[in-house]
Amino acid sequence: MNMMGEEMQPEVTKGAIRIEDVVKIYDPDGAAVMAVDHCSIDIPAGEICMIVGPSGCGKTTLLNAIAGFHDVTSGHIYLDDEMLCGPDNRKAEPGSDRIVVFQNGALFPWKTNLENIAFGPMMEGKLSKSEIYDKARSMMADAGLSGTENSYPGEVSSGLRRRVEIVRALMNDPKVLLFDEPYRALDSLTKSVMHEALLEIYYKNKVTIFFITHDLEEAIFLGHRLIIMSSRPCKPKKIVDVDIPHPRDYSVLTSPRFREIMNEAKGVVHEEAKKAFDAGEKEG
């Protein structure tokens, strides 16, 4: 298992994210709500970095800044050597090197799963339609999605939809995948299946993963590293290295080391969650 895993893990050289001293203040002239407070995070290429924090702490703000959906008030964000946003451009350009997998899913309901997956390359226009569809079909087969090509997203289970969305993201050859609590709405049994599936996809397509969650078990099971965020304004409070070797499967959950890490992280997370609760943060 280990041998195989290592074989499948080519060295990832692209996709390092450097967040430097990022501040985000909403409505600076009015209510001036500070969402992100001098936040610095370094994510090496190919790492699964789990951002753990209470609801409404500003994690999604950070993700949106990386994706280029929102601007930042100050600070820099780099992808490898490229400055995505800085003093001159407060808002990064959205690009296919950073693809978001949204909390509620953003598959286009009017396109079939296959058409959804082919969307990015079709927009890029480098390959012919038949090449794109061939690639999409083989990616779907790899992710266990054969047979659902011509179904609409509304026709398959929510677990399968998430998988389709991840495959759609990967079709763009991104350097970074940004997950915004994608499994939040799933039941815990489906979730565990999704986690293993995600890792399987990850082992085949090494990319950097920036994964927001408030589910500690999910975070420890998937991540190389946990960055536990403080309640709003959001900044890293504690970094926990998950020294359980990849590839992992669900037996990891019952291992003593898993429990130890869980205990180490739980105290901090609980403390922040309580702060957020007392501050009356809304869900989301």
Add this chain to the structure above:
Amino acid sequence: MSLRTFKENLFSKGALRGIAAIVIFVIIWEVGARSEQIFGFRVPFLGLVPPPSSVFVSWGGLIGEPSYWQSWYMSFVRVFTGFIAAVLIGIPLGLFMAVNKTFYGMAFPSFEVLRPIPPLAWVPASIIFWPTQEMSIAFVTFLGAFYTIVINVLGGAKSINKQFLQAAQSMGASQWDIFRRIIFPATLPSIVVGSAVGMGITWEVVVAAEMISGGGSSGGGAGGGLGFFIWASYVGGSYEQIIVGMISIGIAGYFSSELLRQLGGYLTPWLKTR
């Protein structure tokens, strides 16, 4: 649809219930209308209405009359002229208002002032400013569908999940791609709904417009449309024909809506799965 599934549909519980309800309704109507002969007193309301049997006899006589079918044809032409114009103008207008803030700011206030004016209130004005009566009737039917279509398209296009746009943008879609491949298909369900509702209003409006305007330029009973057919029957004292006209409009409206439903289902196949 194969013959077998057709039979299954026809004899399904739902269809049988529907048929039974119609049969019972017709019986009650017949008995009520003949109450004076049967019971010796007149049931209020129903007692004044011609019984369905004489309506069907009268209808049977009309089936062979070209002027009756001419009424159908005229109303259909007016409904579809107005409706198609409303679709062709209303959909782009609604979409453009949704995507362009400047245009929205300019157009929406006047749109909202004009919208509450009932189409029928436009009848006298449109008779004055359109050169032919035919055009003024078509214009009034156009108004009936137009506002509903615009409001639905605008609402649908404005309520698009923002994440669809963000996802498309990340995947390298241009502004035009986003409009064509995201905004338009995402609005299609609202376009279909708006058109279906608009079609219903169009039939309501065309009938009233025909009554008021006297049935169009060709005048007389023939060529006046179903609305004028009803009015002429009333003036001529043929109460059976009034009801024939009413039922004809019901059937015509049903077929128009069914046509749109079929077309809508074909345009939005992904909604069948819900």
